[in-house]
Amino acid sequence: MEGTENHGRRKSRLEVVERKAEAVRLMFQLYASGKGYKAIVGRINREVYRTKLDNAFSVAQIKSILTNPVYIGKVRYDVRRDWNEKRRNNINPNPIVADGKHEAIISEELWEQVQFMISQKNGKPARIYDGEYPLTGILKCPQCGAGMVISRTTNRNKDGSKQKLTYYACGNWKNKGTTVCHSNMVRVEKANTFVYNQLDKLLSDEKFFKEVVGRVNREHRILKENAIKEREVQEKSLEKIKVRQQRNHELYEDSEISREEFLTRREELNRQLCELREKQTETSMVIPLN
Ligand SMILES: [Zn+2]
CATH class of the missing domain: 1.10.287 (Helix Hairpins)
Structure with missing residues (x-):
């Protein structure tokens, strides 16, 4: 079916999966380094597809890959609001994301960085579900009402050691700066514990x-x-x-x-x-x- 000239170099399924993983990793790295979609599609198709994959990538595919939690080992449900509808605007903005049973291709750190950069470009914080930061986007800034996003600081202790702290902070502040809103930070552990306790009461x-x-x-x-x-x-x-x-x-x-x-x-x-x-x-x- 594939055509006679392809016979000699037909690739095993596993090999294609590995090549694809390689391409996906490169896409995330390039995006994180500040490259635009066109530059990424050009480089991926030049370096990975031509030599190792049967099909070239499109900009639309790269956009969809960069926001697909499948690549950090998670599964995204409910992407389409109505499966029978084929319209473009039928995409659910808040899909359910859960842990999958497959291997992660890229690190959560790189994933988070890319999601943040994409959200900055779109001008709104992405709704990222993450086991550790479940309130991202759900928690609202008490001052302006924007969804809160993850913000990290490194504090230096008296003995010189460093301590990394993670906060939920106003998404508007993080994206647009102090002229728009204040950080209104709250420690992740504190907010999570409060919400879990309330949930616990409800679930009992x-x-x-x-x-x-x-x-x-x-x-x-x-x-x-x-x-x-x-x-x-x-x-x-x-x-x-x-x-x-x-x-x-x-x-x-x-x-x-x-x-x-x-x-x-x-x-x-x-x-x-x-x-x-x-x-x-x-x-x-x-x-x-x-
Ligand atoms: Zn705010």
Whole structure:
């Protein structure tokens, strides 16, 4: 199906996964070093794709990869508000993120740095769910109402040793500076403990607890049903792309299309295939392939 010239260098699935990981790592590093999307896409496609991957990356893909918690070992649920709707603005701004059962490709530190840089660019703090900092974006600045984000300071103790402290701070202050708002910092441990204690009280209320569990179960069932539907759609799309690839080759071999036309179509089909694989990876995180 892939075409005769690909036969000699067909890559194993594992090798492609490793190459992809390498590309993802480089994307995060480049973004963190201040490179723009265009510069990143250029370099990735020049250095990684040409030599090691079958498909080139697009700017849209890089944007989506840079915000996908899959790469720090987490799973993102509920990305689309309604699975049957294909509209672009159908993306849930507050997806549920949980620990996955897969390996992290990049460090949480690098991930956090990139999310912060993206949020600065967008002019609003990203809603990042993190086990250690669960109140990020949920906690609101008491002064201006902006979502609070993580801020770190290093204090020097009297004996010269350093102590790192982590705070929730006003997102407006962190993004735009003191002309807009004050830091209004609160220690992460203090805020977390307060909220956990309140949650503890709520959860010891049996009726409330059962309601919450029931809701989570319902949402999980819907999530799984949606993923199954989505997988069916993906499998059909994959078949279609394969048929088109086959057809493209036949047309070229029968000299019905020019080499240029053949290459353009092949490039486009490869791009579609790459996008589809990305979606399949996400779906397989929700319902693992048998
Ligand atoms: Zn504020």
